[in-house]
Amino acid sequence: MTDMTTAPRGIFAGRVLRRRTLCDEHFELAISFDHFPDAAPGQFVQVLCCEASPNPGGIASAMLRRPFSIGGLRRDSATVEIDLLGRVVGPGTAWLDRRRPGDAVSVLGPLGRPFMVPPPSHHALLVAGGIGLPPIRWHAEILSKHGVSCHAIFGARERRFVPLDLKNAPSSDGGMTLCSEEFGRLGVPLAVTTDDGSVGLRGQVTDAMERFFSRVGQSTPVFVFACGPNPMLRAVGSMCTDRGVPCELAMERVMACGMGTCQSCVVPVMDPAQKDGWRYALCCTEGPVFAAEAVKWD
Numbered sequence: 001m002t003d004m005t006t007a008p009r010g011i012f013a014g015r016v017l018r019r020r021t022l023c024d025e026h027f028e029l030a031i032s033f034d035h036f037p038d039a040a041p042g043q044f045v046q047v048l049c050c051e052a053s054p055n056p057g058g059i060a061s062a063m064l065r066r067p068f069s070i071g072g073l074r075r076d077s078a079t080v081e082i083d084l085l086g087r088v089v090g091p092g093t094a095w096l097d098r099r100r101p102g103d104a105v106s107v108l109g110p111l112g113r114p115f116m117v118p119p120p121s122h123h124a125l126l127v128a129g130g131i132g133l134p135p136i137r138w139h140a141e142i143l144s145k146h147g148v149s150c151h152a153i154f155g156a157r158e159r160r161f162v163p164l165d166l167k168n169a170p171s172s173d174g175g176m177t178l179c180s181e182e183f184g185r186l187g188v189p190l191a192v193t194t195d196d197g198s199v200g201l202r203g204q205v206t207d208a209m210e211r212f213f214s215r216v217g218q219s220t221p222v223f224v225f226a227c228g229p230n231p232m233l234r235a236v237g238s239m240c241t242d243r244g245v246p247c248e249l250a251m252e253r254v255m256a257c258g259m260g261t262c263q264s265c266v267v268p269v270m271d272p273a274q275k276d277g278w279r280y281a282l283c284c285t286e287g288p289v290f291a292a293e294a295v296k297w298d
Contacts, residue, residue: 010108015101015104017101033080036080039109044112046108049091070082070138112284113289115289122149125151125212125225126140127152129228132252144188152183153208154205166179172200172201174212175191193205210239222245224236237292251267251287253288269290270295
């Protein structure tokens with residue numbers, strides 16, 4: 001398998017092909033490029049969320065790029081198309097949300113370490129929370145192409161923050177069904193959880209995980225992939241580590257450069273070679289994907 005961390009990368013000028021509103025606060029852009037390197041789920045791009053300035057000393061040149069997980073990639077003989085999903089949280093993401101077909105967007109990437117692809121003998125459980133959906137959705141597509149049986153769980157605070165096209169009502173008991181367009185077209189059953197119970201199971205993604213593990217039993221080899229807010233990743237990683245289930249977590253950090261220069265996106269990781277048994281790793285270069293047992297939470 002290609003080492004995506006050493007694959008070509010660069011700054012690429014693209015044009016918005018499509019924009020759609022997914023739910024309250026969440027939007028998605030499909031961006032077309034004449035050229036874009038190979039990438040894999042878990043990798044990200046740094047987006048210039050302002051107009052490119054022709055003046056090197058202008059205000060645009062001083063604005064830091066924002067990290068966005070790649071949510072999909074399609075390639076034909078002439079162009080490459082990638083998907084970016086965002087949530088409006090400040091002026092940068094608000095600017096990106098205002099882009100319309102034909103608007104220019106500059107990205108730096110692809111960056112970071114992606115998810116692995118387990119052998120077809122394993123079942124993959126894909127877990128996403130909030131804005132952690134893009135790499136999970138894309139990984140479901142990649143794993144399905146590799147013949148890996150997949151199931152998925154998505155968690156949100158309430159129905160209006162679920163950035164999925166729900167064709168049918170998700171099960172209220174945490175059962176996995178073909179309820180969403182995004183996962184259903186891949187044949188991947190999905191469970192939805194919400195904190196307030198406004199759709200799907202009332203509870204956390206770990207509640208749906210408990211039901212999944214109870215159903216598949218201990219004889220079925222399972223590999224878990226997760227992306228979302230830190231509290232969710234900690235809970236998912238702890239559950240998998242306690243059960244001896246291999247798990248990879250795509251960590252979320254504010255990244256100023258995305259290439260290891262600014263040293264701002266650190267993640268504490270276990271390292272027996274260090275005096276105290278741990279060290280800081282850079283999320284942008286050693287991650288954003290980490291093995292669950294390697295992350296030091298305390």
